[in-house]
Amino acid sequence: MERHEIEAFLTLAEELHFRRTSERLGLAQGRVSQTIKKLERRIGVPLFERTSRRVALTAIGEQLRDDLLPAHRQIQRAVARATETGRGIGGTLRVGYSGPMIAETILKAAERFRARYPGSDVQIQEVQLCDPFGPIRSGRVHVQITERPVTEPDLTVGPLVLAAPRALMVPDHHPLARRASVSLEDLAGASLVTITGSVAPYWLDHHYPRSTPAGRTIPRGPTAMYWPELLTLVAAGGGVSPACATVERYYARPGITWVPFHDAPPVEFGFLWPASGETARVRAFVELCPTVA
Known part of the structure; x- marks a missing residue:
């Protein structure tokens, strides 16, 4: 069987409709019909039962479909793998x-x-x-x-x-821990624990601002190189620190209360x-x- 015969047969076996098969294959309906007839002559038996109202597979047609499908899918996967590798995706x-x-x-x-x-x-x-x-x-x-x-x-x-929304991590004993929410202005009354290292100043100032929207100075507290160290400093009372609110479920621990901001921009x-x-x-x-x- 040639490739176009296999594709015509399997597509018609799935659609059971000559017009839809021709549209999927991009061929004239007469071409599909000729291909199937040629295939049936070569095999020597009908593969489809045709009436004016329906198209159905014969028993031998069903057998041929079931035998061809695994091999055809394997060929398609092989071609797709080669194509994507050639494009540099593999x-x-x-x-x-x-x-x-x-x-x-x-x-x-x-x-x-x-x-x-x-x-x-x-x-x-x-x-x-x-x-x-x-x-x-x-x-x-x-x-x-x-x-x-x-x-x-x-x-x-x-x-x-x-x-994701922002929250403020505060020590359990901190006054802000009793709040339902906090404002960026509240940072002026707290010491801010920040990240240090090879961090761009503009990035640091965006996530750990030096002043509130009203221009009040935000005091700087101790710094941490890594996230676990920052959590330890906050829990120990070293200060407060803003974070993505949705990560609380990963980092919730004794000593820290997560209080949502009601006016801070989301973390993108x-x-x-x-x-x-x-x-x-x-x-x-x-x-x-x-x-x-």
Whole structure:
């Protein structure tokens, strides 16, 4: 059997309608009919029962369909794998993330990515807040999802993946811990625990502001290199610290109360990759991930 005969037969076996089959294959209806008749003459028996009202598979037609389908699907997968590999989508993609909530999204996207692009793999790596652009610049990751803003000339800012409300982490004994919500103005009366390291000043000032919207100074407290260290400082009474509210379920611990902000902008998480590193593999993952998020 030739390929066009197999495709015509299997499509008609699925549609059981000559017009719909011809539309799916992009062929004239008469061409489909001729192909099926030629195939039936070669096999020597009818494969379809035709009346003015319906088309149905014969017993031998059903047998042929069941025998052909697995092989045909395997051929389709092989062609798809070769095509995607040729486009540069096959292979390993290393994806960075800055928090457990984003890791969950990436893991779900990775599973769908592997299914859609056979021969591909996705490896994930946590990116520390103290060095948010180090792994992407060194090539340890090809693309990452991180907190905005990102304004770096050597990095391309991709689409937004998700946005989440902010909360303030405060020691249990702090006066703000008894509040139903807090305001950005409340930060003027508290010591702010912040992240230090290779952090862009504009990023630091966005997430750990130096003044309130009304212009009041926000006192600076101790600094931390890593997230667990920051949690320890807050729990020990070293100060307060803003965070993405939805990660409380990952980091809830004794000594810290999470109080929602009622006037702070959301934390936005988006893609970024090297300006010189936009590959077909990166683009394919970037396009797929927001549908999962």
